[in-house]
Amino acid sequence: MQHFLLQSQARSISLKSVYRMTEDEAYQTFCALRWPETEGEAVCPKCGGTETYNITSRRRFKCVACLHQFSATSGTLFASRKMAFTDLLAAIVIFVNGAKGISALQLSRDLDCQYKSAFVLAHKLREAMAKEDQGRKLSGVVETDGAYFGGYVKPANRKEDRRDLRFTENKSGKRQSVVVIRERDGQSVTFVGKNEAIGLAAVKASVVAGSVVHADEATHWDALHGSYETYRINHSVNYSDGIACTNQAESFFSRLRRMEVGTHHHIAGPYLNAYAAEASWREDNRRMTNGNQFLTVAVSALASKQSRTWGGYWQRNP
Numbered sequence: 656m657q658h659f660l661l662q663s664q665a666r667s668i669s670l671k672s673v674y675r676m677t678e679d680e681a682y683q684t685f686c687a688l689r690w691p692e693t694e695g696e697a698v699c700p701k702c703g704g705t706e707t708y709n710i711t712s713r714r715r716f717k718c719v720a721c722l723h724q725f726s727a728t729s730g731t732l733f734a735s736r737k738m739a740f741t742d743l744l745a746a747i748v749i750f751v752n753g754a755k756g757i758s759a760l761q762l763s764r765d766l767d768c769q770y771k772s773a774f775v776l777a778h779k780l781r782e783a784m785a786k787e788d789q790g791r792k793l794s795g796v797v798e799t800d801g802a803y804f805g806g807y808v809k810p811a812n813r814k815e816d817r818r819d820l821r822f823t824e825n826k827s828g829k830r831q832s833v834v835v836i837r838e839r840d841g842q843s844v845t846f847v848g849k850n851e852a853i854g855l856a857a858v859k860a861s862v863v864a865g866s867v868v869h870a871d872e873a874t875h876w877d878a879l880h881g882s883y884e885t886y887r888i889n890h891s892v893n894y895s896d897g898i899a900c901t902n903q904a905e906s907f908f909s910r911l912r913r914m915e916v917g918t919h920h921h922i923a924g925p926y927l928n929a930y931a932a933e934a935s936w937r938e939d940n941r942r943m944t945n946g947n948q949f950l951t952v953a954v955s956a957l958a959s960k961q962s963r964t965w966g967g968y969w970q971r972n973p
C-alpha cells in the first residue's frame with residue numbers, strides 16, 4: 656500500500672488554496688479559527704459577551720455589554736499583526752509542511768517579507784506548537800534519551816595550537832543537553848539543561864508511576880530502577896535486544912539533528928528548547944494530514960495569549 660503521506664488525502668491544504676482566497680475570505684477563516692465554538696461570531700475577550708457591534712471597515716468589534724474594542728487577533732499570538740491574513744495563513748502552511756523545520760530566511764523569501772518579521776513569526780508558531788506539550792504527563796511504555804547540542808569548538812589549524820577538547824577549560828561552556836521522553840506510538844515531551852543528568856528529574860516530573868521506562872546504558876539513568884520498571888539497552892553492544900529499545904527516542908534526535916544540520920545550522924543557544932519542542936511536535940503529529948496540522952497550530956496560536964518573548968520583540972531589541 657502507498658505510504659499514508661503520499662496519498663492525496665494527506666494533502667488537505669496547500670499554498671495554492673490559501674492564495675486563491677481573497678483577503679476577506681482569509682479574515683473570515685481567522686474568525687472561524689479564533690471563535691470555533693460560535694462558528695466565527697466574535698466573542699468579547701474581556702467579558703465573554705457575544706453581542707458585538709461590527710466595525711466592518713476596520714475589521715474590529717465593539718462589545719455591546721462592556722464596550723471593549725477588539726479584533727480577530729487581539730490578545731493572541733498574532734496580536735498587532737502587520738501581515739495580511741492570507742500571508743499569515745500561508746506562513747502556517749509553509750511552516751507545518753517543512754518536515755525539517757523552516758528557516759526564517761526561507762520564510763521571508765516565500766512570503767516576501769522582512770527577515771525580522773519572518774524570524775519572529777516562526778518563533779511564534781514554535782510557541783504555538785510547544786503549548787501542546789506543556790505539563791503533559793506520559794504513561795505506558797516510554798523511552799528516554801539525551802543528546803548534546805551546541806558549543807562546538809573548531810580545532811585550531813596547526814596541530815601544535817590544538818587543545819585537548821576533553822578538558823572543561825577547553826570547552827566553550829555553551830553546550831546544552833536535550834532530553835526527550837516519548838511514549839511508544841504516543842506523545843513526547845522535551846527538556847533542555849546543562850547536561851544529561853537533568854533527564855532523571857525530567858522523567859520523574861512527567862512520567863506517571865507504574866509506567867515502564869526504556870533508557871540506554873548511561874549511568875545517570877541507574878536511579879530510574881528505584882521508581883519505575885526500567886529496561887536498559889547497551890548501545891555499544893546493540894540497538895535492540897528484543898527487550899530494551901530506545902529507537903523512538905533516537906528518531907526524535909535524528910529529526911532534531913536534521914533540523915540543525917539541514918535547515919537552521921545553529922539551534923543551540925537561548926531558544927534550543929523551542930526547536931526541541933518543535934521537533935517533538937513534528938514527530939508526534941507526523942501522520943496527521945497537513946490540513947489537520949495546520950488547524951492544530953492555527954487554533955493553538957489563536958487560543959494563546961500574546962507572546963511574552965516574541966510580542967513586540969524588535970521594538971524591545973532594536
Ligand SMILES: [Zn+2]
Binds near residue numbers: 700719720721722
Ligand atoms: Zn465585553
